[in-house]
Structures are given as structure tokens and as C-alpha cells.
Amino acid sequence: MPYWNRSAGADHVFVASHDFGACFHPMEDVAVADGIPEFLKKSILLQTFGVHGPHVCQEAEHVVIPPHVPPEVALELPEPEKARRDIFAFFRGKMEVHPKNISGRFYSKKVRTELLHHYGRNSKFYLKRKRYDDYRSEMARSLFCLCPLGWAPWSPRLVESVLLGCVPVIIADDIRLPFPSVLRWQDISLQVAEKDVASLETVLDHVVATNLSAIQKNLWDPVKRKALVFNRPLQEGDATWQVLRELEALLDRSQRSRVGSSRRCFIGVVKRLIFRWFTGD
Known part of the structure; x- marks a missing residue:
């Protein structure tokens, strides 16, 4: 060699x-x-x-x-503040009711289990555990898209949320996000500490009452969207x-x-x- x-x-x-x-x-x-x-x-x-x-x-x-994430995901979507968004908070993915102890560790540090426990029966939260090929259509209908850690802190949901005009709610302590010199992530997403999952509904209600429209406007900034594609x-x-x-x-x-x-x-x-x-x- x-x-x-x-x-x-x-x-x-x-x-x-x-x-x-x-x-x-x-x-x-x-x-x-x-x-x-x-x-x-x-x-x-x-x-x-x-x-x-x-x-x-x-x-x-x-x-x-x-x-x-395929660039075409973002095509022909109405601007976030003009879209019909009838889902308050969305997550579809693995959520264990009884998380397995694997070598002393639990999947998602039990964050996804806590989401299911606190909000599984809350009508404002659309939480689904089964796979669905057209899940992006659900994201496009949502105000907030939850992005909890799995084994690792990142997932494609982060970029999909931005492209679909859904405010990413990042629940992954210490995650380092791409291109911070170009993207002010605090302007286009929310970060909630893993320990604060029980307070998530209160946090999101406060955002709706204060600065949701500003975040949605930032999400539609073509410079920010392009930087992720x-x-x-x-x-x-x-x-x-x-x-x-x-x-x-x-x-x-x-x-x-x-x-x-x-x-x-x-x-x-x-x-x-x-x-x-x-x-x-």
C-alpha cells in the first residue's frame, strides 16, 4: 500500500x-x-x-x-407558518416500554421510554412505535418534531425536520451540530435536557405562546435549509x-x-x- x-x-x-x-x-x-x-x-x-x-x-x-436526506424532501412544501399543522408534537421510532439492560446501558438512556411514559396517552403528542414509510408526511403536519438520542445523539430526523418546516426538538445532551459557523441552531431548533423530559409539554407550550412564529420563519430561510442538503x-x-x-x-x-x-x-x-x-x- x-x-x-x-x-x-x-x-x-x-x-x-x-x-x-x-x-x-x-x-x-x-x-x-x-x-x-x-x-x-x-x-x-x-x-x-x-x-x-x-x-x-x-x-x-x-x-x-x-x-x-434527499433534497427533494423539501420540494413543494408550503412555508411552515402557512402549512396545515394539526399535530402538536411528533415522534415515530423505537420506544421501549421496558428497556433492556445491555451491559449496564439502556437504549436512549431511557429518554424515549420516558417520552412514552409521560406522553403516550397525551392527545397533543403523536407518538408511534411502528415503522411507516410515509412518516415524512406526518412530520410535515407537525409543529414540533422530537429528536431524542438513540444509542448515538444524532439522527436524520434533525435534517428532515428542518426541511419539512417542523421545529426540531433535540433531546441529546452535549450533541455537537454541523456547521455552527453558518447555522445558528438556537434560531431554528429547541434543545431540551434529557433530565427535563417530564417538563417537555410545558416547554413547548411556552414556545407556542412566545416565539414559535419566529422559529418557523427562520426554518424557511433558504440559506439555512440549503446548508443541510x-x-x-x-x-x-x-x-x-x-x-x-x-x-x-x-x-x-x-x-x-x-x-x-x-x-x-x-x-x-x-x-x-x-x-x-x-x-x-
């Missing part, structure tokens, strides 16, 4: 869309124990996983990216464009550090290749 061996992988880039990025295991404790495979630690990772603070699954140089061909300001900006920031940091010239050159090459791939040039 001459191309790999010349830099021990430092001039390679990987997309790691697994629950915990380059830690390839769905359960956090096992992912943490395994860590990032040694051969990946010098490479650049584009990964959907990100948390604030130290975590072994983000020890390699990385960029947090949004999960892929991987278009092909690439469009200025879209998710691929934002990845290139993040790689440029890595290049700038490399130029100010002791990173070798081969690494700096590599980041520049990656940017050019991604640009050519998504523009078709």
Missing part, C-alpha cells in the same frame, strides 16, 4: 456515517472501548457523530457533517460547499501548525476533487 504507507494515512479522508463515527459499534460503551481503529487516527474523517468535550470516537481530525451538482452554500469550507479551515490550521506540507497539499487536493465530483467538471 504505497499511497497509504507514505504518510500512514495522514493524506487520506474517510466518510464515517456510523452511529459513533469511526468507532464502528452501535453501543457507546463498546464503541468507546474499541475506540477509533488505529489505522484511521491520522486521517481526516467526515462524520455525522459529534459531541462537546472529549470523546474517543472523535479523537481523529474530523468535520461534523449532517446526515444525508447535499446537492448534485454542488450549489453554492449547500452541505458539500460547507464541507469544503470546513476543510479550508483545517488547511488554515495546518498552515499555522507543524503539520507537514504533504498534509496541507492533501487537504487542498481533497477540496478540488470534491468540487469536481459534485459539479461534474
